[in-house]
Each structure stands twice: as C-alpha cells, then as structure tokens.
Amino acid sequence: MNYSVATSLFMRYDLPTAIERIADAGFVEVELWTRAPHLDATDPHYDVGPALRTLVERGVKATSCHAPFGPHMNLGSPDPSVRAAGIDSLRSLLEPCAKLGVETIVVHPNVAPQGQTDEQAEATKPLIRDSMVKAGDVARPFGLRLAFENMLSAGRSQPCGAMAQLHELVDGLADNVGLCFDTGHAFANGLDLASEVRDSGDRLIALHVHNNDGEVDRHWPPGRGKIAWTPFLEALRETRFEGAWTLESMARGDEDPIVNLEKTKAAISAWGPPAGADSP
Ligand SMILES: [Zn+2]
Numbered sequence: 001m002n003y004s005v006a007t008s009l010f011m012r013y014d015l016p017t018a019i020e021r022i023a024d025a026g027f028v029e030v031e032l033w034t035r036a037p038h039l040d041a042t043d044p045h046y047d048v049g050p051a052l053r054t055l056v057e058r059g060v061k062a063t064s065c066h067a068p069f070g071p072h073m074n075l076g077s078p079d080p081s082v083r084a085a086g087i088d089s090l091r092s093l094l095e096p097c098a099k100l101g102v103e104t105i106v107v108h109p110n111v112a113p114q115g116q117t118d119e120q121a122e123a124t125k126p127l128i129r130d131s132m133v134k135a136g137d138v139a140r141p142f143g144l145r146l147a148f149e150n151m152l153s154a155g156r157s158q159p160c161g162a163m164a165q166l167h168e169l170v171d172g173l174a175d176n177v178g179l180c181f182d183t184g185h186a187f188a189n190g191l192d193l194a195s196e197v198r199d200s201g202d203r204l205i206a207l208h209v210h211n212n213d214g215e216v217d218r219h220w221p222p223g224r225g226k227i228a229w230t231p232f233l234e235a236l237r238e239t240r241f242e243g244a245w246t247l248e249s250m251a252r253g254d255e256d257p258i259v260n261l262e263k264t265k266a267a268i269s270a271w272g273p274p275a276g277a278d279s280p
Contacts, residue, residue, distance in 0.1 A: 001274040004029035004244035016054040023058035032065040041092040069108035075131035076110030076124040109148040121157040136177040147180035147206035163199040178205035194235035208248040219250035223267030245274040
C-alpha cells in the first residue's frame, strides 16, 4: 500500500510532466485525470506512449484514473440517452487505461440537480444501479474495476451522498464494482468520516483524501481545513482496505501545485505509511 497523488493537482502541465513532478516529490503511485491536458480519451488519436514511458522510467504506477463527469453524461439521468453517453464515456477510457496499467476507474455515480426532492432522488436509484451494472460489464473484459464515489449533497436530496446509500446500490453487483470514499465530500456533507469508512464495508476499493472547511468542497491538502483525521485513520486501519491512499488536493487560482504537494507531504508524514488490518 502506498500514497498516490491525483494528477489533477497539476492541471497546468501535460501528463508526462505531471507524473514527473509527482515522482520528484517521492510518490510512486498516481491517479490519472482523464481529460486534456492529461489523458484525453475524447481524442481518438490520443497516444498513451509518452505517459507510459514516463511511468516506466520513473517507476510510478498509474493505479487509478478519475473518469470525466457532468450533466451530459449523468449515469443517474432519467434520460436514457444521457445515461448511455455516460457509459460511452467510460468505454472510451478502457483501452488507454488498460495500456497504462490502471486497475481502478473512479466514477461519479450521478449528478443530482439543485432542488432535487426525496421522491426524485429515490426514483433515480434504479437508474444509477442499472448504470453500475452496465459499467461493470463493459469494464470487465479489460480487467478494470469501477469505484463509485460518494457525492456532494449541498442541501439537495442525494441518493449517493453517504457510503451506506452507495453500499446499498452496489450490493449484490459483480465484484469489479466497488466504492471510492472521498473524505472531503463526506466532511462537506456534515458526515462522520469514521462511520462512513465503516459503512463502506468490504466494497471499499478506492480512497480520495483531501480537506475543507466543512462547508465547501475545497480540495485543500490534509493539513489545511477542519477534518479531525485521527478517528478516520483509526477506522481506515481497522478495515481490510488494501488500495492506495490517493491524495486529491487541488491547486486553485494562483496556488503552486508543488507547494501544495509539499504541504500534503508534511501533513501525512505524521500519519505513517498506509496500512490496513491485514497488512504484514
Ligand atoms: Zn474525489
């Protein structure tokens, strides 16, 4: 188990350079952002060669990627053509991801519209679950797993805002379908992080670590913000989660991503290496 860094921290760099900067900081795993200027799967001529060479040269593993998201590809949309666009978008990632050695694709399970009611949220559940089944089916021949991530609620009724809700949605689905727990989303939703980890149960296959002020999804480094990390870390170490602990802070405005990453390193140095209950 290792810490991993999301390349979305380095949006002003191309993908090989982003990987270089992360390797320079001492990390050996990355999560790939799957839009320009990184892995642009919308480009049918996208060449994975330069990124693959950098990964090999620097001894870095692209453990996961983050799938694109948005209302036009919402896997929980009442419109079947929008859900199909979401599956098509995932399909376009499979070949480049497999070539780069990616194991897990992190996916937003839905896009909940502002003002969504409980009744509307409930009605999207079977649609989301159907999309999860289809996504698992298209990814399976490529040996890829899908990790569906907890979403921001921001005052709306949201069928994917808590890990217990997501666990219910993936319950009984194929074993290449699992969950990604995002600490910043859970905290901005006002949830207890340790309980959320426990609610993820044996379906937890990916992790996004970042911090905020408890109000807005700011994607700050772990050391900046209001999350009390100790109970979360204790709960996480009690699980059998064996995946990378992926740091998903972002550099916004004129923030320097390299300074951001140094701050992240300083915060996690107190945490010790990632390890779970079954670690040697
Ligand atoms: Zn995330």
